[in-house]
Amino acid sequence: METATPKKTNKKDYRQLIVEGFVAHVLEHGKEPASIFKFAKDLKIKEEEVYNYFTSFESVKSAIWVALFEETQRQLEEQEVYKEYSVREKFLAFLYTLIEELKKNRSYLLCLYQDKTSTFKSLPKDTRDFKEKFSDFASELVMEGKETQEIASRPFISEKYDEALWMQVGFVFRYWLEDRSPRFEKTDAAIEKSVNLAFDLMGKSALDSFLDFAKFLYQHK
Amino acid sequence: MSKQVKEQGSIPVSKVQRAAKFISTGAKVGGNYVKHYAKKMVNPSLNREELHQNNATDIYNSLSELKGSALKVAQMMSMDKNLLPRAYQDKFTMAQYSAPPLSYPLVVKTFQKHFQKTPEQLFDTFTRSAVNAASIGQVHLATAQGKTFAVKIQYPGIADSVSSDLRLVRPFALRLLNMNEKELDHYMSEVEERLLEETDYHLEIARSREISEACAHIPNIRFPKYYDALSSERIITMDWIAGKHIKEWMDTNPSQALRNQVGQALWDFYHHQVHNLKQVHADPHPGNFIIQEDGTLSIIDFGCVKVIPEDFYQGYFALIKRELVMNPEELDQIFYGLDFISDKDTEEEKTYFKGVFAEMISLLGQPFHVDRFDFADDRYFEKIFMLGDRISNDKMFRSSRQARGSKHGLYINRTYFGLYNLLNQLKAEVDTTKPDWLK
Numbered sequence: 152m153e154t155a156t157p158k159k160t161n162k163k164d165y166r167q168l169i170v171e172g173f174v175a176h177v178l179e180h181g182k183e184p185a186s187i188f189k190f191a192k193d194l195k196i197k198e199e200e201v202y203n204y205f206t207s208f209e210s211v212k213s214a215i216w217v218a219l220f221e222e223t224q225r226q227l228e229e230q231e232v233y234k235e236y237s238v239r240e241k242f243l244a245f246l247y248t249l250i251e252e253l254k255k256n257r258s259y260l261l262c263l264y265q266d267k268t269s270t271f272k273s274l275p276k277d278t279r280d281f282k283e284k285f286s287d288f289a290s291e292l293v294m295e296g297k298e299t300q301e302i303a304s305r306p307f308i309s310e311k312y313d314e315a316l317w318m319q320v321g322f323v324f325r326y327w328l329e330d331r332s333p334r335f336e337k338t339d340a341a342i343e344k345s346v347n348l349a350f351d352l353m354g355k356s357a358l359d360s361f362l363d364f365a366k367f368l369y370q371h372k
Numbered sequence: 373m374s375k376q377v378k379e380q381g382s383i384p385v386s387k388v389q390r391a392a393k394f395i396s397t398g399a400k401v402g403g404n405y406v407k408h409y410a411k412k413m414v415n416p417s418l419n420r421e422e423l424h425q426n427n428a429t430d431i432y433n434s435l436s437e438l439k440g441s442a443l444k445v446a447q448m449m450s451m452d453k454n455l456l457p458r459a460y461q462d463k464f465t466m467a468q469y470s471a472p473p474l475s476y477p478l479v480v481k482t483f484q485k486h487f488q489k490t491p492e493q494l495f496d497t498f499t500r501s502a503v504n505a506a507s508i509g510q511v512h513l514a515t516a517q518g519k520t521f522a523v524k525i526q527y528p529g530i531a532d533s534v535s536s537d538l539r540l541v542r543p544f545a546l547r548l549l550n551m552n553e554k555e556l557d558h559y560m561s562e563v564e565e566r567l568l569e570e571t572d573y574h575l576e577i578a579r580s581r582e583i584s585e586a587c588a589h590i591p592n593i594r595f596p597k598y599y600d601a602l603s604s605e606r607i608i609t610m611d612w613i614a615g616k617h618i619k620e621w622m623d624t625n626p627s628q629a630l631r632n633q634v635g636q637a638l639w640d641f642y643h644h645q646v647h648n649l650k651q652v653h654a655d656p657h658p659g660n661f662i663i664q665e666d667g668t669l670s671i672i673d674f675g676c677v678k679v680i681p682e683d684f685y686q687g688y689f690a691l692i693k694r695e696l697v698m699n700p701e702e703l704d705q706i707f708y709g710l711d712f713i714s715d716k717d718t719e720e721e722k723t724y725f726k727g728v729f730a731e732m733i734s735l736l737g738q739p740f741h742v743d744r745f746d747f748a749d750d751r752y753f754e755k756i757f758m759l760g761d762r763i764s765n766d767k768m769f770r771s772s773r774q775a776r777g778s779k780h781g782l783y784i785n786r787t788y789f790g791l792y793n794l795l796n797q798l799k800a801e802v803d804t805t806k807p808d809w810l811k
Contacts, residue, residue: 232492236477244477251484334485336528343478343528 216281238296239350289313303355486604520612531571562779570675580674592637594670615662630667635800647807654678654783656790678783692737747795
């Protein structure tokens with residue numbers, strides 16, 4: 152796959168060059184290059200050289216998303232306190248760190264995803280690999296949460312929890328794109344409140360006791 | 373899947389949803405009034421205590437969910453013993469302690485934004501959960517190099533939402549405080565100004581320093597030190613102060629002499645600020661005062677400071693001169709100056725309000741009319757509440773279309789009521805000093 156890390160140094164340089172060239176083009180022109188041919192010409196490399204690393208602009212964008220995710224993960228693991236966090240706190244920390252990473256690339260992301268109608272189609276495609284990695288991370292969190300009793304096991308529904316967390320990432324991303332508050336403080340508040348709500352819903356609640364009771368009545372009437 | 377969509381749909385972040393919260397409370401309060409008048413038709417002797425009790429519960433429940441400036445308004449109302457019937461006060465004083473805390477990752481993030489370092493990198497120890505809730509933030513306990521610090525962190529987005537929150541509170545304050553719109557706007561601008569100042573932590577540190585230095589000579593008073601290197605727009609680091617709040621301290625049965633000492637320190641502190649510095653710590657909330665075992669009083673939180681304009685000062689304090697209450701011409705002039713009455717009033721209104729204010733002032737000025745006043749006297753406070761209740765229920769007062777009283781008076785009144793109330797809790801007897809020109 153395109154995202155696999157190349158081994159030779161000059162290869163890596165090309166990869167890097169293409170990604171950086173793509174970002175620079177988007178930043179300067181406000182849109183993707185017209186074609187791979189034109190793009191390669193601007194970079195002064197051969198078109199087929201580009202195909203050695205990326206077969207489409209989509210895969211370039213995908214690689215950028217994956218890099219964002221990996222950087223987020225790396226930073227989380229650097230934090231000593233992260234290991235001691237509860238699952239809720241881990242997810243909060245993930246989102247806060249991710250937003251910081253996104254911030255470094257805000258102009259690029261705004262160019263590509265500000266327009267809602269086209270984003271609706273392109274965002275899910277561009278973030279497919281990102282989502283895959285995130286899903287692994289999320290299911291780990293959910294599993295850990297079930298062990299620590301932070302998340303209640305519910306038939307059918309609890310298998311979809313990682314999907315719910317993914318939707319939350321999408322929500323936070325869109326909220327942040329629109330956020331005009333200084334230091335994106337409103338996004339911080341949105342993360343805090345939405346994650347608390349999500350985990351309150353996933354945790355054991357009165358509803359579980361109610362279902363349990365209903366089941367009991369049904370079985371022993 | 374539909375469940376997940378709903379999860380996101382119900383995140384209470386947008387203004388619309390916050391507004392909806394207030395509207396539903398407004399509706400409930402309206403319902404309480406309907407219930408009350410319906411009951412009253414059947415039983416005319418029913419008093420309003422029960423109604424206030426119901427209203428207070430509903431209002432409090434919704435405010436405590438909103439946090440931020442709404443919470444601040446609740447707190448402020450809880451201080452204004454003159455404005456609010458007692459049932460509201462009991463509920464509102466709880467508001468301070470019930471805001472949901474910030475998650476630790478957000479605390480870490482706030483530190484990283486402002487210092488590019490995590491709390492663990494800056495301090496030797498740092499509590500993972502808050503040890504205290506402040507109205508627009510929370511306090512963590514930290515240690516470094518053998519020192520203990522209190523670190524106050526502001527909730528993100530508060531500064532931005534002050535104005536919109538106040539607009540949300542407005543319709544609801546209209547009904548609660550029996551004010552008309554004009555009157556309310558007259559005060560709301562003042563409240564907004566103070567609240568915005570309160571979100572500025574740089575200003576808070578500057579003012580804390582200024583006032584603590586200017587008050588350093590007062591006996592039995594102590595202030596924490598503030599640390600610039602560990603503070604920013606959203607974070608304040610100061611010395612941790614061990615000790616007890618007034619209520620807890622009173623539970624230890626301190627002697628009358630010790631209580632008087634604390635009370636006197638409190639009085640002197642306010643005397644010096646009001647009459648000499650002309651700017652005053654306008655948040656006499658019990659949580660901002662900490663008493664050590666030897667009877668020294670520590671004062672924290674200078675977020676809300678009211679600067680007293682000179683002409684307002686002259687007029688306001690001239691009123692507490694005892695003889696002046698008898699001299700009608702001078703009194704008229706001051707009443708005009710402080711916007712208590714204006715030319716728009718009819719003769720009848722003028723006479724009525726002059727009477728009301730004269731009564732209020734002579735009552736509130738009582739501690740100033742003597743050299744030493746015993747604040748333990750509950751009957752005095754009973755009289756104030758009764759007067760407040762009587763006036764706010766008076767038809768003439770309620771139907772007035774005028775804003776009354778200078779807006780500067782809002783925080784000065786609050787400060788004095790707070791001070792009286794603290795002294796009452798302390799059951800202290802103090803020398804009620806006054807500046808020379810008032811003697």
